Amino acid sequence: MKELVFGHKSPDTDAIVAAKAFSYLQNQLGYETEAVALGEPNDETKFVLQHFDEPIPRVITAAKPEVDAVMLVDHNEAQQSVTDLQDVKVTHVVDHHRIANFQTAAPLYYHAEPLGCTSTILLKLFKQHQVAVPAKLAGLMLSAIISDTLLFKSPTTTPEDEAAVKELAKIAGVDYQQYGLEMLKAGTNLASKTEDQLVTADAKTFEMGGKKVRINQVNTVDLDEVFAREAKLRQAIEKQNRENGYDLFLLMVTNILNSDTRLLVVGEPQAVVEKAFKTKLVDNKADLPGVVSRKKQVVPPLQAAF
Missing domain, CATH: 3.10.310.20 (DHHA2 domain)
Structure with missing residues (x-):
């Protein structure tokens, strides 16, 4: 039975990347999932996807017309999620935010840690399940961590986030400091926006x-x-x-x-x-x-x- 995987509305880089990474992991573990988005990616995320030659996920406005179950990443609060969340079963959540306005009728897999980025948690899950991270996905995941931690300047940054970026950079073959600054600047081009x-x-x-x-x-x-x-x-x-x-x-x-x-x-x-x-x-x-x-x-x- 297919499930959709998605991050929060008005998605940032972690919301898009975490959906792709968790979907990949779950598919390796025998699930049938598709990573989707609840909105168009921002300029920074588009830069990341283009840099690693990764397609933009399709955008959905409702889940129930397609599936009976979903997996949430980078959020849990109902008002930040898909509009018909109450009509589907939530089977998994991977998140690094507070838990609020969230409840389910059935037990679920819920993994939350107070780290700087969901993708840092996901790297731990890849290791836990002994699934290798492909080079392209490693590039996407390190981008998400850099985005959420503002290249380690944010107080949300933990030593685990920094270690994860360095580890993923080796897999992806990326100079994370030079690339990270380029990526963050790509998201600050505001003149063209209304x-x-x-x-x-x-x-x-x-x-x-x-x-x-x-x-x-x-x-x-x-x-x-x-x-x-x-x-x-x-x-x-x-x-x-x-x-x-x-x-x-x-x-x-x-x-x-x-x-x-x-x-x-x-x-x-x-x-x-x-x-x-x-x-x-x-x-x-x-x-x-x-x-x-x-x-x-x-x-x-x-x-x-x-």
């Missing part, structure tokens, strides 16, 4: 204190270039809030060169944002030095503040 694309490209929804909180992160090498478009970005966010019922929208604009973030906050309650980050919003904005991780540096303090 404001709607910028505020939705890597967005995730969280339920906090009875509020619907949307957090999106944009990587750049020039904060001023992004904030030159601030008025239109605000309009795009306000439209997102109206159409989707978001109470609060945080746009993280992160400079990957110096690991600082400027926050643009639209919606309420803004006082909770000020409390979370011990700062004062000025014109709906705040600079957060050293903040690069939504998962570790933004979501937990917000959750605590709510």
Whole structure:
């Protein structure tokens, strides 16, 4: 019986790569699976797939029309998953995020670790099952780890993530430092994107204190270039809030060169944002030095503040 494997909506490099890697592993173990996506890959991910001559996965909007069971990677929260998740059986989850808004009617295989990237966990699973990682897949997986850890600059990075990249780089025959910087810069080409694309490209929804909180992160090498478009970005966010019922929208604009973030906050309650980050919003904005991780540096303090 075929199963679909996919990462979260608004997929990043880890969501796409983890689906491909876990699907490959499961197929080697006797399952019949296909890696799919819940959205179009971003520029960084397209660069990665093109670099390793790997096809873009097809995008689905629902799972039940095709299969009765699915496997989740790089997420577990229902609002970040396929729209009809409640209509299918979840048989496997491999993730490195918090567990929230997730439940199943039947037992499942669930593997979660507080590491920097799902692909780091997957390398351990390949070893556990004594399945060799092909060179191309090794290149994809090291790309995912570099993406999620911002080339080891993110506080989510663990020694296991660094060791995994070095190990995978040998298999793939890649100079991970030179390649990693090229890859990260490929994801910062923002001039060609509309404001709607910028505020939705890597967005995730969280339920906090009875509020619907949307957090999106944009990587750049020039904060001023992004904030030159601030008025239109605000309009795009306000439209997102109206159409989707978001109470609060945080746009993280992160400079990957110096690991600082400027926050643009639209919606309420803004006082909770000020409390979370011990700062004062000025014109709906705040600079957060050293903040690069939504998962570790933004979501937990917000959750605590709510």
